[in-house]
Amino acid sequence: MPSPAERPEPRGFARCRDGCPYVTTGPIEVCYQCASERIRQPADPNCRICRQRLDAPGVACMNDLCGSPARQFERVEVIGLKSDELEQTIYQLKYWTEWEGRWGWCVIHARIVLGYLYANPAVCASVDAIIPNPGRPAVRKGQPSLDYIATTIEEAIKQDDHGLPFVLAPPLIVKTTETKRMREAEGKAARKAVGTELYNVLRVPEPARVHGKTIMVYDDVFTMGETLNAVARRLREAGAAKVVGLALARQPRW
Template sequence: MIFARIILGHLYTHPELVDEVDAIIPMPAYLEPHQARKGNDHTGYVIERAILEDDEDLPFVLDPPLIEKTRATPRMRDTTSLIERQIAAHELYAALHVPDPARVRGRRVMVYDDVFTAGSSLNAVAMRLKASGAVNVYGLTLARAQWR
């Protein structure tokens, strides 16, 4: 919940960021069917709870999602080389699906996540959204990690 409050607080105090977007979405996460029923999406679930208390009417889009991750892929944090990261990003891109491209077409989308390392995941998501018609894709993260 702290993550959600920090993201919301940042957006409230930097309204110029929100002026540039039509939709704010979480980094898509793949959840096994048994996890999805329990609300275990680490970013979507907590931000959804915080949004219920949001009086700023930020343009969050959670359900139905604009983009989905259809299967598990290698975790970026487990990669140790540029080639491993590129392979993982390619697999992530292939696992991403935009269920209704009409909902993405012409929009400016902000994707939020907890940690930014090298940008490979955000790049894959941005490329999939742009391939589906998004005009711009912006990233917002809580922290920047050092890449090994």
């Protein structure tokens, strides 16, 4: 194993599959450092709940959910903003038709998630379970499909050497049928409607497994929080003590 000083340079985030020596075996710290150099952070001041940029310190967040009694999650932890290279890799993961290429981004994103959690241990110090946002893969035009959120957590479990409390199977919460995608909803009212639709098809198979627990829910993109809120509501109703979010990318201010 070469020392850090002897290691070759990575190709750069979003160029991972372009001959990077770490694409298949890269240490988490190398990949996370490489990605961190290109991932933009939420600007200050920002909302303590959703990390959205604020116009000035102390002003109310423009995200209505943050100040609403209907909010069921505590906060969302954000790894970076959905822009530049990070946005590019998320797009490729969602829309590339090549199966292996899409799966490969789950591996890289898992390293970024792990690197962030390792570098910020307080984020999950009191978390009892880290789970993927529940989804159901859909087959399109005969192509094999991918539940990329669950696959990212699966890859994180494979690569984790810190014993983080990931839970994948059996799932703590399940989505029983397909719903409209949040990215297809235009406007706040439409997004709230999709969140309600999602809530109605979520189930917690074994409430005893979440009772009294703090659950962290991972998703790739956080915008207004309607998806996370639907999941949190179901988990809280099943007895979860707290629900927090973990987002790979935060949609910049709408």
